[in-house]
Amino acid sequence: MTMYEKIAQEFVSLIERRVLRAGDRLPSVRLTTRSHQVNPGTVLHAYRHLEAQGLIESRPRSGYYVRKIPPRRVAEPTKTSPNSASTPIVVGDLIVELVKAMRAPHMIPLGLNCLNPALSSGEDLNRAAARAVRRLKPASFVHDLTPGNPALRRLIALRYVGTGNAIADEDITIMNGGREAVVVCIRALTRPGDTVAIETPNAWPQLAALEGLGLRVQEIATHCHEGVDLTALERAFRSGAIKACLIRPTFQNPLGCLMSDAAKRALAKLVARYQIPLIESDPVPELYYGLTRPRPVKAFDEADFVLHCGSFATCVAPAYQIGWIATRRYRGEVAKAKILLSLTTASACQSAMVEYLAHGPVERHLRRLRHSVLARYRATAAAVADYFPGDCRMTQPAGGFLLWVELPKGTDSLKLYRLALAKGVSFAPGPMFSARHEYTNCLRLNFGYASVQQIREGVRTIAQLIGGASS
């Protein structure tokens, strides 16, 4: 544990033991610097870390204060414990309904996994894109054919520099967004009837996509802090039935958990030892609440068994739907699967991204976006703590814009969903996150789309309906 982590941990402990309570002022940076005999930067680092976790807040010209409703007041769910057999998948049709709900006026959309595009790059991006398409050459269609635009692949490769694992441009294949990236990996690595290891709970579009491709899944227990259970995963690998695994180690959907670097390194070694490819879904690594951008498992992937699926579609440029896959070992299979699914990615979109990445204020935009998402997280956690019954549990995501809530035992979240929809609020009910329709008393809230005020209102509406939704 580094010095700043020690200091932070000390304050966490003080808050948890209620020595420091909501509204209490923390000792000033100068004071703590003296008392701990460290330099001021270390203390500031510790305070910002606590702030990022939503435990304290800074008030301008005044100092740091314990937040009024620290999210910890609501307990976290425990590790999931799925059945150990593999299973065919049957997911409902709620997905189309949730897309519709996003477009309905007067609806508070807390359902779909989607950032509000008003938080995306806006005018700077429009200008860059207009420049790019204005001078598009006919030949660019051919140059940008799968695997994709060479300049774009280079710019993406450069973004891996500093994660600890160099990616060459020729190992990047451009996709129509992050979802196609995952589907293409699945198609490249599996045949109908194969079994894929996945986390549980899991994103329902992934479950439905796996279902549609005729695959079986082995659900692996997942902890809401530490991510997928590596012991359980290895047990599944040993069974010999697993053809590939599909995991989101950074801000998992729906749990929001972030695997530690040590766990990521262990995961990379594990898949290499069993020679089972890992599809690493990583659409929003930029939305971290901590101090630094988390590294992907791909960063520890010396043996090249990880297919890293990235995307600009959520955080940077939703209107352009550019995603990619980074893999050297499987790039041939990946290119073929992409060509068969959709031939290529629109050259106009690829060129627009090149222009924006090369000349646009991407990092400044991402800083603002992180700030905004963190504020939304705090407001949402506060609203859940304020309105939901005391015996609910709620995750403490390390990043992203999704919150997973366990309602009191016996609550039927599908029933609650119907009731909430009638009152103008949508969310994603728990059974959509399991191949077996488990998590009947859970729900996922997206706090990246509606306004903070709407979110609070939506959470209150849902809370009022919980009592009438017992199964």
Added chain:
Amino acid sequence: MTMYEKIAQEFVSLIERRVLRAGDRLPSVRLTTRSHQVNPGTVLHAYRHLEAQGLIESRPRSGYYVRKIPPRRVAEPTKTSPNSASTPIVVGDLIVELVKAMRAPHMIPLGLNCLNPALSSGEDLNRAAARAVRRLKPASFVHDLTPGNPALRRLIALRYVGTGNAIADEDITIMNGGREAVVVCIRALTRPGDTVAIETPNAWPQLAALEGLGLRVQEIATHCHEGVDLTALERAFRSGAIKACLIRPTFQNPLGCLMSDAAKRALAKLVARYQIPLIESDPVPELYYGLTRPRPVKAFDEADFVLHCGSFATCVAPAYQIGWIATRRYRGEVAKAKILLSLTTASACQSAMVEYLAHGPVERHLRRLRHSVLARYRATAAAVADYFPGDCRMTQPAGGFLLWVELPKGTDSLKLYRLALAKGVSFAPGPMFSARHEYTNCLRLNFGYASVQQIREGVRTIAQLIGGASS
């Protein structure tokens, strides 16, 4: 038969019986007007029809002449006769190689099914697209989510007006190009293990896509003029095993055949009677050699069992990869399958197409393109007739930019492909067009990409290698 068709048929007969020979001048329009007692427009119509078929050519200020090498000199292939059992699919990896060959410098690319983007819309499109993306609103991402941009769906629906079957905007779902449209239909209608009826020979990306989705195919005999054999198709339907059929009735790939309106109507009735959905792939209806744009089967589809897959990606705007599916009955399944495969189509591309379709010179562009493609067809047919051995057979496509050639029995077209590639010419070898790797002595030429001069050179190179490619 209308009067102009009668007149045209009369001259076809004179040419076939060699009463009129290469270089002979046809009677002037005025003369034929008098001799047949019709009005001049009818005669002109007949002559232009013969010209479109490549039988005669007009020489400025001189008149119409029988073409020196009418394509008919080379006989046409006969109807294909596939094995009647359904079969799992195994297609090779040549597809990635052919995409690579398109980008290789000094290569004459006659392989991939792709128009030269230099023939696409160019500057007008660039300007329209720049206007559209310059003013893109964040909310457009949400408005344009699957099923897609409302204005674009309306403009597409309007393009069906006049085909005889009204399509409502809400029955259009926007896709990432024509290939994704077909894949989404397959996903929406079938499960792994199901059997799909298809034409043979067939486009290999389709075979490979069906293979990847774990489907079986039943190959249906297809005539190089009349298209799919409806009797054989009905026999397959009667077996009860067919879940859907996937057919390209207009300029089939690779045969180039065009089903007549009567056959299309019969096909629409057939699928309605057996309640088996028809995926109608129709990416290039604009590239007709005749006088009018052919109508889709969808135009005769009163019972709504046809999913019409259209696209702007080949003829209008390759850089934007916009395709669509028109279906009311299956639109729910289609939207779901699209969301699971790639969530949505880039809003920027949809907006750009709206701007171009609403304000750009689309029809003028398509007229020019048709003219250019027809000239390329004639040059290619002439080159094949000049250089290939006398016992070759070659199709007479009714539109599009693909030519299918049967080489002398015993020629190994895969061997020929390797030889040609070494000499800097690519084409698509016959076995790629069959689930059973039949058509070993056939090949497909794309005359829509290379220059006319390159095509002639490429055809000559291939011809010189045929002797050394016997199996």
